[in-house]
Amino acid sequence: MVFLARRVVPAIVVLFVVSVLSFFLINLLPGDPCISILGPSATTQARAQCRHDLGLDKSLPARYGQYVNNAFQGNLGKSYLNGQTVGKAIKQALPVTIELLIVSQLIALLVAVPLGILAALRPNGVFDQLSTGTAFGLLAIPAFMLGVLLVYLFAVTFHVFPATGYTPLTQNFGQNLRSVILPSLTLALGSLAVYMRVLRTDMIATLREDFITMARAKGMSTSHILLRHALRPSTFALVTVAGINVGALISGVFIVEYIFQLPGLGLLTLNSIYARDYLVVQGTVLVVAAGFVLVNLLVDFLYVAIDPRTRHARAAV
């Protein structure tokens, strides 16, 4: 219970700070949403009326107070531009981004874990050097470049996957998979290289431990030793990195969703920033921050499951 409180209270403070900063920083941006809404031919009176209707004629603290009050009641406001509630916009966009993150991380882990294990089996061997070189190559390619290359190859040239757009999972599973493969791959390749390197390093260290020597002495097979004895204690850093990586992936998601025109949180945020749709930007920033905090909380809990020493240490405190 104490452990839970120690993790949850700072998370709430982080979210509060994020809401304050996002609200005031976004409102510092130049421009006027009423110009976007009414266009250049609007009269002074029309713009004043528009600002009044949107509540923009009130002071910043008053608007923030109103925003927080409404947010506690589950009301994040309405888009200035299209009248859609922020909650509905996020509800439509969030599943796209979550699916993108999950699929990309699945691809990254499914490829990185076997490669990391194999590379650790014979450090500096041919496979290790080959996979290390490939990993550094993938790390060096930014997401926007990789995305464009994948689109050119698999969409424009070979017509295997769509270049843009998203089909919801509930509408057609096959089409859904086709629409998320390229963007997920774009995100996954960067993560894959990191995960593989981290796991390889930890595996090499683990394989030098006494208990592994003991297992070998008992005549256990290499695959049994790798998968049953060495893998679990080697994933501590991998889980940490994967958790932190979610934050880095968020910025990648913005780029990837723009390149592939996926209607997720990234594209919603970008479009809203361009349109000065403040309430939508605030809503998406808050959700992204909450997601980041939540994932890091989960990682904290995962430590306990993976490494018994952590559990004992916490019990002793």
Place this chain on the structure above:
Amino acid sequence: MAVESEVDGFDPTTNRWDPGGIVYARSVYDALAAIAADGTVKPYLAQSITPNADYTLWTIKLRPNIQFHNGTSLDAAAVKANLDAQKASLLVGPAFTRISSVNVVDPLTVTVSMNSPWVPFPVYLAGQYQPGYIAEPSTLANKTAQQHPIGTGPFVFSQWVPGDHFTATKNPRYWRSGLPYLDQVTYKPIVDFQSRENSLKSGTVDMLHSSDLQNYVDLTGNSSFVTVSDLHSTLEPDQSFFMFNTAVPPVNDIRVRQALAYATDRQKYVNLIDNGVPPQSTGPFVPGSPYNTPTGYPNFDLNKAKAIVAQYGQPISVQLNVVNSAKNLEVAQLLQSMWKTAGIQSQINQVEQSQHILNALQGKYQINQWRQFAAADPDLNYQWWSTNTAQPVGQLALNFARNKDPQIQQALDTGRSNPDPAVRTSAYQTIAKQLGSDIPYLWLDRAVWILAAKPTVMNFNGPTLPDGGKALGFLGGEIWPTQIWLNH
């Protein structure tokens, strides 16, 4: 179909439609009138639109037996509700300030009274812009049109996920017999030009429209696609130009504006920025337009530019504002380098778009990059060129350049009130010439839109009017989806 941008909703009185928005609107709404292929205005939902002798009263008679998608009838009361809402609208109301009242005469007839003669009034109802599109009145009253449009159009609204797609299905009770041909249309807003092109090439979409000339270069002549562009249209397109604030120094001095115009190599701009596609502009009216005439606008002449700078007698330094994008910065840097060779220093400021517009409105700029003036009739530009809308710096002015020329004002009033085509032509030619000598705008070139489609998409540029005559096809990114069909 991939469109260039997303709309903010479908209420003709509160939402702002760009060409993509007009294409959405033409799917679910119809307009009272339409532009024919020859540029004249023809009735569409209306059976006739006729003026009285002095053009102060227009009578709109509707076609019978037309229903909105919810089954209610299109009648005079519905048209009055729409026109009243548009006149009261903060967004489109400024275009209807000449309307004094709208009255129902009988179930299918309304009259529109003007406070002064207004000859080109029908063009405002012709669906090139948002006034004229008729929404089911209750959707305007209860504000649901923004999210759920109900019109009389060829397709019935089905779903809109902002930023992702808009879908509408065939209207089984459409008043134009046998139309539409398609069972469903889906529009996908794809802002990035390369992603839009990739979507077409990969088969994700069947067609696209674009004002990015890279798409024009990539897709024109590509045998995998059928393309059409409005490059040779003689109706007034948008013009790309830099706008001078004639109320602030140093650009309030005609010599400075002349020097900048002489120092600008427009052909170099066309080649480097716009892929060499559009011709140079010297005024708002393109060759082939009845209003096109030699304007006397300065052609590139570096020696003349240097001579004017020398005559000016003091260093010239100007502030050049562009909207903050990489391409706009490239444009600004090109002009900066041209002007520098003439001895004119410039500082580039990158500004957020709505702030850029606000600066223009308030006159808080010296030179602003701009794109404007597309119009099916030059009267649509009345408010942008009128001396009546050129307010002092600090006050909002729709004549952003604040160019006060009595000859332009007189010609604008003549064009608005005189029905004689020859007199109107002469009036707008006068305006073109005056803009050429006043130089409130540093003309560059015209906007060009392309539409590209798979070969299976048929008849996207052959719309007809209810009387069988040809309607205006692809122009300014706008098409009619009503008569498109697919050849499988």
